[in-house]
Amino acid sequence: MFRKLWAFCKRDWQLALTYRYAFLYELGRTFALFLSFFFIGKLFADTRIHPQLAAYGGNYFRFVFLGIAFSGLMTTALGSLKKMISFELGSGTLEAILLTPTPFATFAIGKVLWDFGLVLVKTAGYLLMGTILFRVDFSQANWFALFPILGLTSATFFGLGLLSAGFFLLTRETSPLEMMMGWASRFLAGVYFPVAVLPDWLRVLSSYLPLTYTLEAARKVLIAGSSIETVGRELTVLTCFSVLLLPLGLVFFTRAFDQARHKGSLGLQN
Amino acid sequence: MVNRAVEVSNVSKWFYPSRPLWVPFKAKSKIQVLSNINLEIPQGNIFALVGTNGAGKTTLFKIISTLLLPDEGEVWVNGHHHLHRPEKIRAILSFAMGGERGFYWRLSVRQNLEFFCTLYELPPRESRKKIVETARFSGLDEYLDRPYEQLSAGTRQRLGIARSLLNGAKVLLLDEPTRSLDPLSKRDVKTLLKKLSREYGKTIAFTTHDLHEAEEVADTIAILHKGQLRAVGKPDELRGTDKQSNFEETFAKFCEDRVIHSNVP
Numbered sequence: 280m281f282r283k284l285w286a287f288c289k290r291d292w293q294l295a296l297t298y299r300y301a302f303l304y305e306l307g308r309t310f311a312l313f314l315s316f317f318f319i320g321k322l323f324a325d326t327r328i329h330p331q332l333a334a335y336g337g338n339y340f341r342f343v344f345l346g347i348a349f350s351g352l353m354t355t356a357l358g359s360l361k362k363m364i365s366f367e368l369g370s371g372t373l374e375a376i377l378l379t380p381t382p383f384a385t386f387a388i389g390k391v392l393w394d395f396g397l398v399l400v401k402t403a404g405y406l407l408m409g410t411i412l413f414r415v416d417f418s419q420a421n422w423f424a425l426f427p428i429l430g431l432t433s434a435t436f437f438g439l440g441l442l443s444a445g446f447f448l449l450t451r452e453t454s455p456l457e458m459m460m461g462w463a464s465r466f467l468a469g470v471y472f473p474v475a476v477l478p479d480w481l482r483v484l485s486s487y488l489p490l491t492y493t494l495e496a497a498r499k500v501l502i503a504g505s506s507i508e509t510v511g512r513e514l515t516v517l518t519c520f521s522v523l524l525l526p527l528g529l530v531f532f533t534r535a536f537d538q539a540r541h542k543g544s545l546g547l548q549n
Numbered sequence: 550m551v552n553r554a555v556e557v558s559n560v561s562k563w564f565y566p567s568r569p570l571w572v573p574f575k576a577k578s579k580i581q582v583l584s585n586i587n588l589e590i591p592q593g594n595i596f597a598l599v600g601t602n603g604a605g606k607t608t609l610f611k612i613i614s615t616l617l618l619p620d621e622g623e624v625w626v627n628g629h630h631h632l633h634r635p636e637k638i639r640a641i642l643s644f645a646m647g648g649e650r651g652f653y654w655r656l657s658v659r660q661n662l663e664f665f666c667t668l669y670e671l672p673p674r675e676s677r678k679k680i681v682e683t684a685r686f687s688g689l690d691e692y693l694d695r696p697y698e699q700l701s702a703g704t705r706q707r708l709g710i711a712r713s714l715l716n717g718a719k720v721l722l723l724d725e726p727t728r729s730l731d732p733l734s735k736r737d738v739k740t741l742l743k744k745l746s747r748e749y750g751k752t753i754a755f756t757t758h759d760l761h762e763a764e765e766v767a768d769t770i771a772i773l774h775k776g777q778l779r780a781v782g783k784p785d786e787l788r789g790t791d792k793q794s795n796f797e798e799t800f801a802k803f804c805e806d807r808v809i810h811s812n813v814p
Contacts, residue, residue, distance in 0.1 A: 286667035290653065290660070297655040297696075371650025374616055375712070379668035380639050543564065543608065543617045 287389025346470035355398040356436030360444035363390035419504035434521035441528025445535035554752035555590040560622030597767035606756040614644040643713030647725035687711040703734025723755040
């Protein structure tokens with residue numbers, strides 16, 4: 280199984296190498312995005328005017344920087360499996376792979392593993408870029424406490440990603456769940472501004488979004504250096520989300536896959 | 550079951566066209582693509598499945614290869630049942646799908662084959678050996694380090710066949726292996742098929758629209774029309790007593806709207 284997982288990662292690496300400018304484009308785009316927020320952050324330097332930022336050390340750029348970095352993890356976990364199925368359908372390789380003695384789980388994990396690895400490297404790159412180029416202060420950070428947050432966030436959004444991929448298998452359309460979750464999370468979960476600035480009724484909606492807890496916990500451990508115990512509430516909620524969504528996603532995806540196999544829709548997209 | 554590479558028994562398949570979400574309560578319409586198919590392919594045989602567009606040829610091959618489940622009926626490949634032992638079937642059967650997709654366009658022939666060798670669970674050293682051997686056998690040695698996107702249609706077809714040989718499959722299913730090929734490339738592919746059967750004892754089943762090709766290469770020909778198997782037999786048997794008639798006429802006769810099952814096992 281590990282050889283096959285490695286083969287999927289190697290193939291994706293080989294494919295990535297054939298897109299020579301994609302890496303430079305991504306780097307430039309991210310740098311430009313951070314640069315914009317760096318200057319926007321200068322407008323909010325006074326925490327007396329913006330007390331909601333005080334809870335996050337009063338630095339808007341550091342706040343939004345972490346929001347962007349971790350919402351990337353959500354986007355990957357949510358859309359990776361669907362993206363993979365769509366790519367293999369488009370290349371006509373899905374059936375060729377399914378004809379080999381490779382369980383679909385290995386195939387799915389192999390692809391998702393690469394995307395997760397890539398997003399983790401990217402997140403680490405963002406943090407490095409922030410520290411070196413934008414002088415973001417992570418001197419207090421409790422890096423060890425970040426691991427359970429990353430793990431639980433990945434599991435939660437992977438569960439949602441399975442639901443989304445199952446929907447795609449059945450309909451060949453992007454799942455409304457994926458679109459709504461992506462859109463709502465960016466708006467309501469505190470990516471660009473603290474949840475505290477939202478009116479009460481929107482804050483209620485925000486409390487149903489897993490990314491809210493990811494960002495809250497990540498900011499606590501990376502800005503204030505909080506311990507795992509301090510982010511216990513956020514970790515508990517994320518555990519509940521993952522325990523609920525992961526099995527639900529697995530069951531739904533398996534059924535959708537069986538139905539697609541029965542319908543014969545695993546072949547080329549015409 | 551002895552000496553039968555493939556046995557298809559009473560297989561039927563319907564497709565359900567997707568309907569818009571706003572008409573959820575409308576009764577589902579269904580299209581029958583295969584109707585009560587019975588078929589046997591002997592070991593080592595070259596078998597041609599001939600039919601018009603939409604006759605159900607690819608669907609039948611997908612069912613035999615376990616990619617698709619039939620609504621009714623059963624399939625055995627070398628004695629393995631399609632539902633009980635699909636993994637056994639995948640281990641001894643290869644299916645080269647038609648068309649120019651099915652490979653990673655930006656990767657080289659070698660990278661593509663290496664990837665599939667790993668999925669076929671070949672050890673790295675054996676993979677390298679197998680790739681060189683298969684490439685030589687299929688006339689692909691000079692293309693090994695060329696990206697797939699730079700290959701001609703004929704070379705891509707041969708690569709599809711080459712991939713189906715990686716796992717040492719005993720039964721090869723080939724969906725239109727000579728589609729859109731020039732006469733020379735067609736000849737190469739046909740020679741390859743004969744070589745695989747005569748020298749390596751592989752059972753080969755292929756679909757085609759080309760009646761002459763079926764007659765030239767195949768030991769047994771089956772005619773599929775509108776999801777029904779109209780006839781199965783040796784080319785001479787299908788022509789019957791009228792040896793002078795060409796195969797197009799024979800084919801047209803079987804495609805008339807009457808079912809002739811005289812040769813169906």
